[in-house]
Amino acid sequence: MAKALIVSDSHGLKEELIMIKKRHEDEIDLMIHCGDSELETNAKELSGYVTVRGNMDFLGKDFPNEAIEMLGNKCLYITHGHLYDVKMSHMSLAYRAEETGAVIACFGHSHIAEAYEREGMIFINPGSIRLPRGTFEKTYAILEINDLNITVVFYSLEGKQIDHLSKEFKGN
Numbered sequence: 181m182a183k184a185l186i187v188s189d190s191h192g193l194k195e196e197l198i199m200i201k202k203r204h205e206d207e208i209d210l211m212i213h214c215g216d217s218e219l220e221t222n223a224k225e226l227s228g229y230v231t232v233r234g235n236m237d238f239l240g241k242d243f244p245n246e247a248i249e250m251l252g253n254k255c256l257y258i259t260h261g262h263l264y265d266v267k268m269s270h271m272s273l274a275y276r277a278e279e280t281g282a283v284i285a286c287f288g289h290s291h292i293a294e295a296y297e298r299e300g301m302i303f304i305n306p307g308s309i310r311l312p313r314g315t316f317e318k319t320y321a322i323l324e325i326n327d328l329n330i331t332v333v334f335y336s337l338e339g340k341q342i343d344h345l346s347k348e349f350k351g352n
Contacts (some may be wrong), residue, residue, distance in 0.1 A: 181252070181324060181325065181326040182209045182210070182251045182252035182324070183207055183208045183209055183251075183322055183323065183324045183326045184208060184209065184211070184212055184249075184251050184256070184288065184323045185200065185201070185204050185208045185209075185210070185211045185222040185285055185320065185321075186212045186214065186215050186216060186286055186306040186318060186320060186321045186322070186323060187200060187211075187212070187214070187306055187309055187313065187320040187321075188213065188214035188216065188227075188234075188260075188287070188289075188291075188305065188306050188308060188309075189211070189215070189216045189218050189234070189288045189291050189307070189308035189309070189311065190216070190219075190220060190308070190309050190310055191215070191216055191217075191218050191219070191236065191308070191310040191311060192217075192219070192310070193309060193310050194219070194223070194225045195225075196310075196337060197213075197217075197225040197229075198225055198228065198326070200309070200320055200337075201228065201229075202297070204207075204341055206219060208322065210227065210230065210249060210251050210300065211228050211229045211294075212230050212231075212232075212247075212249070212256075212258055213226060213229040213230070213231040213232070213284055213301055214232060214259070214260055214261070214287055214288035214289075214305075215232045215233055215234025215237060215243070215259070215261075215262075215288050215289070215308065216235065216236045216237060216260060216262030216288060216352065217221060217231060217232070217234070217237060217240060217290070218232030218236055218238075218239060218240075219237075219239060219240060220239045220240055221239075221240045221241070221242040222270075223240075227249060230247050230249055230258060231243050231275075232244055232245060232246060232247055232258055232259055232260055233245055233260060233327055234260035234262065234288065234289065235260065235262040235289070239285075240290060241282055241307075242281055242320070243249040244277065245259060245260075245263060246258060246276075246280075247259075248261040248280050248282065248346055251284075251323065251325055252319075252325040252326075253257070253325075254283050254284055254325050254330070255281050255282040255283060255284070255301070256278065256282055256284045256285075256286055256323075257276065257277035257280050257282035257284070257285045257286070257350075258286045258287075259273070259276070259285075259286075259334060260271060260287060260288050260289050261287035261288055261289035261290065261305075262289050264276060264287075266287055266289050266305075267289065267290050270303055273287060273299055273303070274278055274298070274299070274303075276324070277301060278301065280337025282301075283301060283302065284302045284303075284304065284323070285301060285302070285303050285304070286301070286304045286305075286323075287304075287305055287307075288305060288306065288308070289305075289315040290305060290313065291307060291308040291311055291314075291316075292305060292312075292313050292314040292315075293305060293306060293307030293308075293312065293314065293315060293319040293321070293334055293342075293345050294314075294345070295321070295332035295334075295345070295346075296346040296347070297349050302330060302332075302349055304321060304323060304332055306319060306320045306321040306334070307319035307320070307332050307334070309322075309337050316344075317336045317337075317342060318336060318337040319334050319337070319342065319345070320334070320335055320336065320337070321334050321335070322335065327345065328350075329348055329349060329350055330348070330349045330350075331346070331347070331348045331349075332347050332348075332349075333346045334346050
């Protein structure tokens with residue numbers, strides 16, 4: 181079993197990133213920030229996170245636009261989403277993730293917490309821990325991969341599991 185902590189769109193928050201990291205550090209294998217941290221590239225709050233550049237990351241000009249990581253036996257594609265116009269469609273994001281060999285695409289930008297599967301690709305947007313849209317809850321997610329399935333569990337900033345957003349997918 182392998183687990184990844186996924187956050188996005190923290191927009192300048194610092195203590196919250198550290199709090200979430202400490203809350204889950206003993207259970208996760210990978211930490212991902214899908215952009216718009218609005219922090220500098222070397223900010224201590226982002227230490228340990230694989231971080232990509234969002235459209236509001238003016239201080240973090242050295243963040244890459246995308247990252248590719250392995251979690252267990254699954255390839256993850258990580259980006260913010262603004263370069264793929266994810267507020268309109270996830271099609272361009274799906275094509276790019278497929279090009280990289282990923283089966284899971286992690287992104288942010290819309291601030292809408294969601295996880296779904298389309299044509300064998302799993303899409304995960306952890307929402308925003310600062311300015312959520314579509315829900316009142318400030319959210320992040322934990323992705324869990326095991327031999328049988330892939331689970332995405334959403335949490336509130338306070339650490340409460342949000343069952344109505346969480347999803348389970350059959351492993352492939």
